[in-house]
Amino acid sequence: MTATFDTDRMxxxxxxxxxxxxxxREISAAVSRIPELHxxxxxxxxxxxxxxxxxxxxxxxLNKHLPDIIDPNDYEEGLHLYHEVMGMEGHxxxxxxxxxxxxxxxxxxxxxxxxxxxxxxxxxxxGCYAQTELGHGSNLRSLETTASYDPSTREFxxxxxxxxxxxxxPGALGKSSNYAIVVANLIIRDRNLGPHPFMVQLRDEETHxxxxxxxxxxxxxxxxxxxxxxxxxxxxxxxxxxxxLLNRHARVEEDGIYVKPPHAKVGHSAMIRVRSHxxxxxxxxxxxxxxxxxxxxxxxxxxxxxxxxxxxxxxxYQTQQYRLFPSIARAYAFIFCGFETIRLxxxxxxxxNKHGNTSGMADLHALTSGLKSVVTYQTGExxxxxxxxxxxxxxxxxxxxxxxxxxxxxxxTYEGENMVMLLQLARYLVKSVELIKNGxxxxxxxxxxxxxxxxxxxxxxxxxxxxxxxFQMMSKRQSWKATERYxxxxxxxxxxxxxxxxxxxxxxxxxxxxxxxxxxETFIRRVSSIEDMNxxxxxxxxxNVHVNYxxxxxxxxxxxxxxxxxxxxxxxxxxxxxxxxxxxxxxxFQFSDIQLRSVLGRRDGHVYENLFEWAKSSPLNxxxxxPSVDRYLRPMMEKAKL
Ligand SMILES: CCCCC/C=C\C/C=C\C/C=C\C/C=C\C/C=C\CCC(=O)SCCNC(=O)CCNC(=O)[C@H](O)C(C)(C)COP(=O)(O)OP(=O)(O)OC[C@H]1O[C@@H](n2cnc3c(N)ncnc32)[C@H](O)[C@@H]1OP(=O)(O)O
Ligand SMILES: Cc1cc2nc3c(=O)[nH]c(=O)nc-3n(C[C@H](O)[C@H](O)[C@H](O)COP(=O)(O)OP(=O)(O)OC[C@H]3O[C@@H](n4cnc5c(N)ncnc54)[C@H](O)[C@@H]3O)c2cc1C
Numbered sequence: 001m002t003a004t005f006d007t008d009r010m011x012x013x014x015x016x017x018x019x020x021x022x023x024x025r026e027i028s029a030a031v032s033r034i035p036e037l038h039x040x041x042x043x044x045x046x047x048x049x050x051x052x053x054x055x056x057x058x059x060x061x062l063n064k065h066l067p068d069i070i071d072p073n074d075y076e077e078g079l080h081l082y083h084e085v086m087g088m089e090g091h092x093x094x095x096x097x098x099x100x101x102x103x104x105x106x107x108x109x110x111x112x113x114x115x116x117x118x119x120x121x122x123x124x125x126x127g128c129y130a131q132t133e134l135g136h137g138s139n140l141r142s143l144e145t146t147a148s149y150d151p152s153t154r155e156f157x158x159x160x161x162x163x164x165x166x167x168x169x170p171g172a173l174g175k176s177s178n179y180a181i182v183v184a185n186l187i188i189r190d191r192n193l194g195p196h197p198f199m200v201q202l203r204d205e206e207t208h209x210x211x212x213x214x215x216x217x218x219x220x221x222x223x224x225x226x227x228x229x230x231x232x233x234x235x236x237x238x239x240x241x242x243x244x245l246l247n248r249h250a251r252v253e254e255d256g257i258y259v260k261p262p263h264a265k266v267g268h269s270a271m272i273r274v275r276s277h278x279x280x281x282x283x284x285x286x287x288x289x290x291x292x293x294x295x296x297x298x299x300x301x302x303x304x305x306x307x308x309x310x311x312x313x314x315x316x317y318q319t320q321q322y323r324l325f326p327s328i329a330r331a332y333a334f335i336f337c338g339f340e341t342i343r344l345x346x347x348x349x350x351x352x353n354k355h356g357n358t359s360g361m362a363d364l365h366a367l368t369s370g371l372k373s374v375v376t377y378q379t380g381e382x383x384x385x386x387x388x389x390x391x392x393x394x395x396x397x398x399x400x401x402x403x404x405x406x407x408x409x410x411x412x413t414y415e416g417e418n419m420v421m422l423l424q425l426a427r428y429l430v431k432s433v434e435l436i437k438n439g440x441x442x443x444x445x446x447x448x449x450x451x452x453x454x455x456x457x458x459x460x461x462x463x464x465x466x467x468x469x470x471f472q473m474m475s476k477r478q479s480w481k482a483t484e485r486y487x488x489x490x491x492x493x494x495x496x497x498x499x500x501x502x503x504x505x506x507x508x509x510x511x512x513x514x515x516x517x518x519x520x521e522t523f524i525r526r527v528s529s530i531e532d533m534n535x536x537x538x539x540x541x542x543x544n545v546h547v548n549y550x551x552x553x554x555x556x557x558x559x560x561x562x563x564x565x566x567x568x569x570x571x572x573x574x575x576x577x578x579x580x581x582x583x584x585x586x587x588x589f590q591f592s593d594i595q596l597r598s599v600l601g602r603r604d605g606h607v608y609e610n611l612f613e614w615a616k617s618s619p620l621n622x623x624x625x626x627p628s629v630d631r632y633l634r635p636m637m638e639k640a641k642l
Contacts, residue, residue, distance in 0.1 A: 003584030005534040009341060010588035013535060014335060016076075023070075024080050028592040030069045036061040037085045038594060044397035045619055046390070048226050052175070055091040055227035062086070063123060084595045085501065088285070088407045090228020092126055092176030100127030103181045103270035107197045107246035115243075116179075116199060125205070128172045129270060131183040131195075131231055135164025138185075138420045140195050145235065147184040147198055147245070151256045154242040158184055158200060160234040166215075167233035169414075174218030174231025178203035181246065181270070182233075188256050197246040197267055202233070213238035224406025255460070262357035265365070269349065272361075274415050275368035276345035279338030282379040284589070285408040287331040289337045289401050291586040292601030293324055293386035298583055299605050314389075315582070321575040323389050327382030328578075328585055329523075329546035332539070333373050337522035341371060361500070363445050366428035370515035373418035373425075376411035383408055390600060393607075398614045399598035423500075426482070426507035429514060433483040447518065451476050459565070466522050467547040471520060474557035475513035482506040513557065516550055538581045544574040 011021035031037050040054060058627055062085050070077040082097070099119050104112065104127075119125050136142045144165035147156040167173070173180060179201055186196040202214050210216050215234040234630040245252055249261035252580065261267065297315035305312045314320050348364050351357040387394040387401040394401055412418045432448040435441065452473040461467045482503055489499035500507070523546060527539040548571035555564045578585075593602050599614045600607060620626065 001580040003538075003581050004596070005532075005538050005581070005584065005638070007584050007588040007590070009532055010538075010585070011590050013530065013539075013589055014332075016339060020076055022118055023077055026122075026588060027069055027077060027081050028084055028590075028595070031081070031084050031594060032592065034061075034065055037065060039087075041599070042614065042617065043087070043089060043227070044400075044403070045617070049131070049189070051089060051227040052229060053088065055089065056176075058085055059091050059093060066123070083284070084592065085225075087595070089222075090171065090225040090230075092172050092229070093123070094228055095128040095171040095173075096120065096123075096126050096177070098274060099129035099270050100177075100179070100181060102273050103129055103197060104246065106269035106273065106353075107248055107267060108199075108246045109246075112243070112246060112248075112545055112570075117428070120179075120292065125179050126396070127179040127181065128170045128171070128176045128177040128231075129183075130167040130170040130173055130180040130200075132167065132169045132613075133164060134166045134168040134232070135146055135358075138417050139631070143183065143185060145182065145184040145194055146187050147182075147196065147240075148187040149189075149242075149252055150239075151254065153239070153253055155239045156186075156198065156242065156245065158182065158235040158238045158240060160199065160236070165234075167231075168219060169230050170233070171230050173216065173233055174229035176229055177231075178205060178208060179272050180233070181196070186245070186250075186252070186258075188252065188258055193258055194264075196250060197244060198240060199244045199268075200238075200240055211238075215571055222406075224403060224410060262352070262356050263361055265361060266352065266358060268365075269352075271415055272365060273345060273349075275372045276341050276364070276413065277292070277338070278368075278372045278411060279334045279341055279375045281338075282375045282408060282411055282494075283331045283334035283338060284348070284377045285404055286327060286334065286382045287586060287589045288591060288596070289383040289386040289404045290324060290327055290331060290402060290594065291589060291591055292399055292598045294328075294583055294586050294603065295603075296390050296399075296607060297324070299607050300391075315579070318572065318575065319562060320389055321582075323385045325575050325578050325582060326549040327385060328380060328521075328582060329542045329549065330378055332542055332585075333519050333523035333546055334379070336526035337519045337589055338375075340522045340526075341368065350542065362428065366425045367447065367518070369416065369421040370425035371518070372411065372415055373421045374512055374515040374519070376408065376612045379416060380405065380409040380412060383397070391576055393600055393611065396600075396611075398611055399601070400596070400598040403597075422508040422511040423504060425511040425514065429479045429510050430483045430486060433479055434487075448514075449519075450478055458558060458563060460563055461547070461551070464543065464547065468517070468521060468524065469549060470551060471513070471517045473488050473552070474554060475510070475517045478506070478511040478513050478557060482510045513554065520547060520550060538585065541574060541578050541581065542585065545571065545578055548574060601626045 008021065015021045015024060039060060042425040046054060049087050066072060066081065068079050104117055104120065120127060133146065135141055144161055146159050146161065149156055179199065179610060182198050182200045183195045184198055186193040201211065202216055203210055210334045213236045217232055218229045219232055230438055242252060242254065249266045254563040294315065297320055298313055299310035302314055303312055305316065342363055348360045351360060383401060383405045387405065390401065391469065393399055432444055432451050435443050436452045444452060453472065453476065455473060458470060461470055485506055486503040489502055490496055524543060527543050530536045530539060548567050551567050552564060552571060555561060560627065599610045602610055
């Protein structure tokens with residue numbers, strides 16, 4: 001089937017500019033010409049140590065070739081090059097780029113940039129972000145690692161008081177990093193001033209051995225990221241200089257006087273940054289799995305429809321389309337709303353760092369808390385559907401979908417466990433409803449203004465604005481319902497914390513609806529702004545799939561469920577309309593075969609030949625009779641014959 005639009009032009013929309021989209025193609029082409037940058041053999045056949053070694057080998061090779069391929073100062077080009085070469089299974093610089101350098105930029109002073117930033121950027125040192133502990137991750141106020149100030153030596157003493165205080169999970173900590181931003185409770189004269197970020201050297205720069213007072217290692221295999229070394233870390237009264245408290249916002253004077261930051265949570269900026277980037281990051285993962293599933297579905301034939309002489313492509317089944325197309329729509333929606341969120345984050349950082357203005361922090365914290373939760377969960381759902389849509393071959397690691405799934409659902413946990421983060425957004429929604437109840441609607445931010453709108457009659461949506469209106473109404477009702485339930489308990493004498501817990505499920509529902517509304521609105525906004533008519537038309541089809549699917553999925557929040565029949569019909573017809581463009585919408589992501597790492601999804605479409613070649617390369621097929629057969633199976637069978 002021929003697409004109605006140009007995939008290069010769509011790539012420019014997906015990646016934000018014509019220039020970046022074409023640079024991505026050039027970068028992929030450059031990588032394809034350098035064998036040193038390719039996987040030396042399929043990753044699923046490697047054990048953990050081999051994977052870590054392979055990732056480290058490629059990283060060093062990449063570091064060597066990087067200046068010939070990209071402008072080292074161009075972050076977006078760098079991100080693509082890393083994805084292409086390193087894939088997604090983790091590597092020594094993953095957290096260095098994603099949290100260590102951004103954490104230093106967000107929290108460090110100009111003097112501290114001078115000391116560490118250049119070295120970090122040149123990769124003279126490798127760092128990670130060590131916050132989570134064995135006993136606590138979500139509740140930062142219960143972290144146990146201490147950094148006690150000793151004015152006599154102008155040093156902090158970093159200490160792990162007990163086993164639960166061991167840092168646990170930080171990526172690239174176990175074996176790769178020699179520095180870390182360590183989040184520890186700042187203690188001055190026995191007063192705990194809460195978690196603060198410290199720059200800590202962990203290993204000798206020459207020998208790479210842990211420094212005295214440091215215990216560090218790898219935490220073992222995980223669901224995914226097994227090419228990376230998530231680690232543990234303990235401190236035995238380990239001393240660092242006063243200048244190692246990252247002090248752009250909070251400071252300790254030599255005599256121990258503490259200077260507060262302009263906002264208590266300004267130290268969370270590295271987390272807010274990652275959360276802001278997660279919608280786009282997860283969208284690539286969702287698209288990655290869908291490219292595999294949709295390409296495969298356009299090759300795989302099974303069963304008959306009208307033509308009884310030739311089996312049908314499985315992509316023509318309505319159930320297959322229902323399984324896959326709403327996720328294509330979500331992948332696009334996440335990208336567009338991700339771009340908008342990143343812009344909000346960049347603006348906030350500018351406001352905070354240049355003008356000391358922290359007034360936007362609460363809004364962005366609430367928004368990104370909800371967004372990371374909804375997006376990671378829906379991405380996981382979409383990837384799992386993509387796997388099942390490939391039948392048995394989806395279950396093989398040749399499809400690579402299980403790896404993508406493992407990586408994506410890590411996002412439900414890292415950067416804030418999803419339920420915990422949904423409840424953060426819920427605090428904001430409840431406060432907003434309380435403002436309205438107290439006659440202060442004027443104080444509401446623009447994203448929650450709809451909470452003050454009166455209910456109107458539900459009617460069949462015909463235009464996009466009708467869908468938004470219906471969704472706003474459902475979201476508003478749920479926020480009010482949850483708030484009133486909570487307040488009723490409080491008014492009845494239940495403590496706020498217990499009342500909150502007794503309302504928590506309803507509160508998370510409110511957060512999800514609010515976030516889904518935001519995603520829908522940003523998706524519609526972006527598509528309406530696209531000038532190329534061919535692109536706009538196909539994206540409009542995608543929006544139709546999205547709004548109908550979302551409404552149907554949230555149908556329990558409608559009062560008049562009879563509306564659902566017409567919504568179902570509109571959904572089925574929009575799935576049908578999308579069919580000719582489905583594959584090209586995914587090809588527009590322009591994943592190379594190297595980056596795809598999937599035998600099932602390769603561009604050449606020779607699924608069966610490629611699968612057979614892949615199976616033959618299994619280490620189990622090196623010999624016809626395995627030693628385990630000689631040692632155990634044959635004797636067992638021989639014995640049975642006697
Ligand atoms: C270029 C970037 C790319 C990014 C990658 C994106 C996608 C990736 C795709 C592929 C992956 C590839 C590589 C990545 C691999 C691995 C993963 C990468 C990183 C993972 C790193 C981590 O996980 S680091 C550890 C993260 N930990 C957490 O997130 C902990 C969660 N907990 C919290 O954040 C907090 O404890 C809390 C928010 C739940 C509560 O905060 P706390 O300070 O304890 O709260 P209270 O003292 O009770 O105060 C509550 C009060 O403060 C408000 N608040 C809280 N935080 C903020 C904030 N940041 N800003 C503003 N306000 C805040 C809160 O709303 C309350 O306000 P009210 O009292 O007014 O209601
Ligand atoms: C792949 C991966 C990479 C990571 N990388 C890093 C890193 O680089 N650096 C780093 O510091 N950390 C990292 N982490 C750790 C991660 O940030 C934490 O695991 C995460 O914040 C969740 O915290 P937790 O493990 O304490 O979960 P818990 O909070 O123990 O969650 C367990 C359950 O308790 C529930 N729960 C907890 N609190 C509440 C509450 N208040 N209300 C309702 N329910 C609640 C949760 O919803 C969940 O169901 C990583 C984790 C993973 C999986």
